[in-house]
Amino acid sequence: MGSRPNKLVATGISKYFWMKGEPDPIPALTNVTLSIAEGEFVCIVGPSGCGKTTFLNIATGLLAPDAGRIEIAGKQIDGPGRDRATVFQQPRLLPWRTTLANVTYGMELQRKFDKSEIEDRAAHHIRLVGLAGFERHYPAELSGGMQQRVNLARALATDPEILLMDEPFAALDAQTREFMQAELLRIWSHAGKTVLFVTHQIDEAAFLSDRVIVFGTRPGRLKQEFAVPFERPRTLALKRRPDFLTLVDGIWALIEEEGTRAGLVRTAEATTGEARA
Amino acid sequence: MNADGQVSVIPADAGAAGAEPVRPTESFYQRNEGAIVGSLSVVFVLAIWQAAWSAGRIDPLFFSGPSAIFARLWDGLFGSGDILEHLAFSAQNFATGFSIAALVAIPLGIVLGWYRLPRLILDPFINGLYSTPRIVFVPLIVIWFGLGFASKAFIVFLSAFFPILLNAMAGVRTTDDELLGAARSFRATQWDLFRTVVLPSTVPFIIVGLRQGLAHGLIGVVVGEFFAGSKGIGYLVGQAGMMFKTDLLFACVVIVAGAGIGISAVLQRVEGYFQSWRPSSN
Ligand SMILES: Nc1ncnc2c1ncn2[C@@H]1O[C@H](COP(=O)(O)OP(=O)(O)O)[C@@H](O)[C@H]1O
Numbered sequence: 001m002g003s004r005p006n007k008l009v010a011t012g013i014s015k016y017f018w019m020k021g022e023p024d025p026i027p028a029l030t031n032v033t034l035s036i037a038e039g040e041f042v043c044i045v046g047p048s049g050c051g052k053t054t055f056l057n058i059a060t061g062l063l064a065p066d067a068g069r070i071e072i073a074g075k076q077i078d079g080p081g082r083d084r085a086t087v088f089q090q091p092r093l094l095p096w097r098t099t100l101a102n103v104t105y106g107m108e109l110q111r112k113f114d115k116s117e118i119e120d121r122a123a124h125h126i127r128l129v130g131l132a133g134f135e136r137h138y139p140a141e142l143s144g145g146m147q148q149r150v151n152l153a154r155a156l157a158t159d160p161e162i163l164l165m166d167e168p169f170a171a172l173d174a175q176t177r178e179f180m181q182a183e184l185l186r187i188w189s190h191a192g193k194t195v196l197f198v199t200h201q202i203d204e205a206a207f208l209s210d211r212v213i214v215f216g217t218r219p220g221r222l223k224q225e226f227a228v229p230f231e232r233p234r235t236l237a238l239k240r241r242p243d244f245l246t247l248v249d250g251i252w253a254l255i256e257e258e259g260t261r262a263g264l265v266r267t268a269e270a271t272t273g274e275a276r277a
Numbered sequence: 278m279n280a281d282g283q284v285s286v287i288p289a290d291a292g293a294a295g296a297e298p299v300r301p302t303e304s305f306y307q308r309n310e311g312a313i314v315g316s317l318s319v320v321f322v323l324a325i326w327q328a329a330w331s332a333g334r335i336d337p338l339f340f341s342g343p344s345a346i347f348a349r350l351w352d353g354l355f356g357s358g359d360i361l362e363h364l365a366f367s368a369q370n371f372a373t374g375f376s377i378a379a380l381v382a383i384p385l386g387i388v389l390g391w392y393r394l395p396r397l398i399l400d401p402f403i404n405g406l407y408s409t410p411r412i413v414f415v416p417l418i419v420i421w422f423g424l425g426f427a428s429k430a431f432i433v434f435l436s437a438f439f440p441i442l443l444n445a446m447a448g449v450r451t452t453d454d455e456l457l458g459a460a461r462s463f464r465a466t467q468w469d470l471f472r473t474v475v476l477p478s479t480v481p482f483i484i485v486g487l488r489q490g491l492a493h494g495l496i497g498v499v500v501g502e503f504f505a506g507s508k509g510i511g512y513l514v515g516q517a518g519m520m521f522k523t524d525l526l527f528a529c530v531v532i533v534a535g536a537g538i539g540i541s542a543v544l545q546r547v548e549g550y551f552q553s554w555r556p557s558s559n
């Protein structure tokens with residue numbers, strides 16, 4: 001992995017949110033430095049509120065950091081770019097556009113492809129995410145999982161060099177989520193994109209990625225990185241292997257410690273003490 | 278479904294009979310329930326009213342009956358044509374005032390919804406004018422525009438303008454930030470944002486504004502003609518009242534109500550056209 005050039009380099013990223021009536025800002029991210037190699041699949045995991053979405057918004061170019069910078073292919077970003085596409089946590093589809101028109105939407109806005117290319121790419125990516133036959137459906141006529149596939153197709157169809165994904169499967173039921181994970185790996189293996197995938201689910205991160213970056217909270221910061229050594233292609237059976245579970249346990253221990261420190265996880269003692277009170 | 282040899286709990290012959298999906302059929306009544314029930318209830322009320330009128334239980338000085346109103350309406354429109362003349366004048370007043378109000382208020386509302394500074398500058402005036410009953414401006418408008426067409430059209434304009442403006446503003450301001458963010462992430466320009474996100478999500482608000490503006494505008498035209506001038510449905514209402522011509526008075530009411538219902542129905546069609554993506558529900 002060290003041999004591949006870095007695609008994305010974040011250096012010393014900090015972001016603070018000032019709330020009305022609060023004397024101090026919320027330190028959403030403090031001094032985060034990380035890099036992602038070309039073609040690498042990296043997951044960020046961490047408890048909610050640790051700044052995952054904030055980091056992704058900064059990488060997307062929707063949010064300016066208070067300190068630090070992000071370089072993509074050696075060039076500092078100053079806003080959204082044609083080299084990136086973001087899959088949001090909520091599908092964020094235009095309700096008045098059909099599946100087809102939502103998938104073409106990102107391409108229309110980026111103005112990277114001409115009209116006939118847009119049509120071809122849309123048709124191709126709708127098939128890729130398994131939505132052939134639903135081109136004329138409106139978002140309200142699709143299940144949550146299908147909407148999320150449209151969201152994914154919209155981003156993939158723009159042919160980004162980096163795919164940024166913010167807990168894209170968090171709102172799905174467990175079964176759909178597993179299928180989508182396997183499907184994402186299948187698509188990724190063909191497309192060979194660089195992926196930054198945010199999740200709060202450790203097994204999802206370990207299953208998908210080459211490397212798991214654990215964020216801590218209060219203040220939001222980078223805590224530790226784990227290499228994920230499992231060979232590819234991976235199937236869902238991997239999730240039951242002992243070495244997989246060992247890795248997940250290791251990451252979980254770190255996050256639990258983080259949660260306890262931040263008061264997110266209550267110790268048995270505190271719980272019983274409260275019950276008595 | 279169990280090509281991979283999985284055991285299915287559905288008996289193998291379950292698909293043999295009656296498994297073809299069938300679109301649920303709706304009877305004529307189910308499809309038109311609203312229209313049927315509504316018409317019946319109107320017919321019922323009219324029948325009772327007419328019965329009381331025919332039986333001589335209603336004093337024509339204070340009230341009228343359906344047959345008399347209809348006869349007066351028919352004569353006024355297609356016979357002597359005395360109502361038609363006033364109706365044409367009112368319709369012209371209304372159409373002019375309402376069209377100008379829509380043409381100005383929709384773009385202005387969108388601009389004020391989208392740009393902060395102009396909104397902050399104009400907000401106090403808009404709120405002040407909107408909260409003031411428009412009737413108090415009638416004498417002033419008469420001083421400015423005289424007793425004829427221009428002053429009536431202006432009253433309609435003033436009445437319809439604010440509901441349209443405020444709804445358009447609200448529509449733009451309630452545009453989903455998440456959708457805007459998604460569009461921005463794909464490098465949407467300001468114009469892209471407006472064209473693909475703001476405008477489509479504001480259309481329903483604009484339609485609501487037009488419907489409210491329509492109601493206010495109809496009040497405006499009647500009130501304006503009632504208070505000043507010698508022509509129009511509003512003037513006719515005043516005359517009919519003073520001379521206890523209740524059949525004429527009710528005929529005017531029917532006309533104004535009909536205009537409201539008619540234009541409202543047109544707007545509903547327009548709205549339906551823009552809302553075809555919404556899942557249908559009754
Ligand atoms: N727009 C905002 N305004 C104020 N606080 C925010 C905003 N966005 C995020 N935060 C705060 O920053 C912290 C990190 O948020 P976020 O990046 O959404 O976390 P995550 O995605 O990991 O759950 C949280 O404490 C959150 O309340």
Ligand SMILES: [Mg+2]
Binds near residue numbers: 052053054167
């Ligand atoms: Mg988040």
